[in-house]
Amino acid sequence: MTCAVSVSPAAAFPSGLEWGYGKGESVDARSEEMSGQPVTEDGRRFRQTILVVRLAVGLSLLGVMYGLTGCADTSKGTFRTKSGYEETFRSAVEALNSVGFAVKASDVNTGVVSGEKTALVRWYGRTTTPVRINVTVKRVETRAEVDIAVVPPELAYGSTKIIFDDYVYALKSRVSDLAIVSVQEG
Numbered sequence: 040m041t042c043a044v045s046v047s048p049a050a051a052f053p054s055g056l057e058w059g060y061g062k063g064e065s066v067d068a069r070s071e072e073m074s075g076q077p078v079t080e081d082g083r084r085f086r087q088t089i090l091v092v093r094l095a096v097g098l099s100l101l102g103v104m105y106g107l108t109g110c111a112d113t114s115k116g117t118f119r120t121k122s123g124y125e126e127t128f129r130s131a132v133e134a135l136n137s138v139g140f141a142v143k144a145s146d147v148n149t150g151v152v153s154g155e156k157t158a159l160v161r162w163y164g165r166t167t168t169p170v171r172i173n174v175t176v177k178r179v180e181t182r183a184e185v186d187i188a189v190v191p192p193e194l195a196y197g198s199t200k201i202i203f204d205d206y207v208y209a210l211k212s213r214v215s216d217l218a219i220v221s222v223q224e225g
Contacts (some may be wrong), residue, residue, distance in 0.1 A: 047221040049167060065079050069217055072160060082156075093205045096221065111191035111196055111197050111198060111199055112191075112196035112199070113188050113189060113190050113191065113199065114188070114189045114198075114199040114200055114202070114203035114222075114223070114224045115186070115187060115188040115189070115203075115222070115223050116186075116187050116203070116207065116219065116220075116221060116222035116223065116224075117154070117184060117185070117186050117187075117219075117222075118184070118185045118187070118207070118210075118217050118219055118220060119179070119182060119183070119184050119185075119217075119218050119220055120182055120183050120184075120185070120214050120216050120217050120218065121181075121182045121216050122182070122183060122214050122216065123183065124150070124178045124183045125147070126183075126214075127176050127183040127185060127214055128147055128150060128152070128176045128183075130210060130213035130214050131152050131174045131176055131210060132145055132152055133213060134206060134209035134210040134212075135152060135154045135174070135206070137209045138202075138205045138206050138209050139156050140154030140155065140206075141154060141155055141156060141170055142154050143155055146169060148177075149175075150175050150176035150177055151173070151175050152173075152174040152175075152176070153171065153172070153173050153174075154171070154172045154174075155169040155170065155171050155172075156169055156170060157169050159168070167199055168192035168193070169192065170189065170190065170192065170199065170202060171189075171190040172187070172188065172189050172190070172202075172206060173186075173187075173188045173190065174186070174187050174188075184220070185210070185217070187203065187204050187206060187207065187210075189203045189206070198224075199224075200224045203224060
């Protein structure tokens with residue numbers, strides 16, 4: 040997932056200083072009216088420079104704030120168990136329900152379980168965008184392997200770690216010998 044903020048130079052810097060304060064009133068006319076003296080070319084350039092510097096500082100601060108929070112990453116992990124495939128699959132679906140996810144799809148033949156819920160992950164945009172979880176249970180010889188991925192909404196910032204940990208805890212309470220193979224927490 041890529042998070043980016045872009046501002047078009049044309050949108051940020053309209054031609055000249057004709058932004059105005061009222062109908063048809065420009066910055067130059069306003070300055071002349073207030074000071075009683077005509078605005079010189081040097082004065083106009085100075086104001087343009089100040090305006091550009093203020094805009095640059097504002098955009099820089101926005102970029103720093105956005106960069107510090109970063110984009111929420113997908114938390115994912117792989118786990119193994121000596122329990123059977125069917126038992127592990129059933130436990131995966133039950134664990135989803137127990138942590139508040141609505142099961143959107145489940146197929147015992149492929150081992151895929153998908154769920155959604157509105158959770159406490161901050162994001163820009165619509166607040167009703169759900170967090171998704173994808174669980175895949177695979178047969179590995181006489182045991183089962185479980186892949187879990189908690190996917191945040193687009194443009195989310197923060198972490199999905201707590202949601203991931205809650206699900207793993209709920210699954211481990213049903214499959215006691217669940218062992219970590221790998222975890223990548225966002």
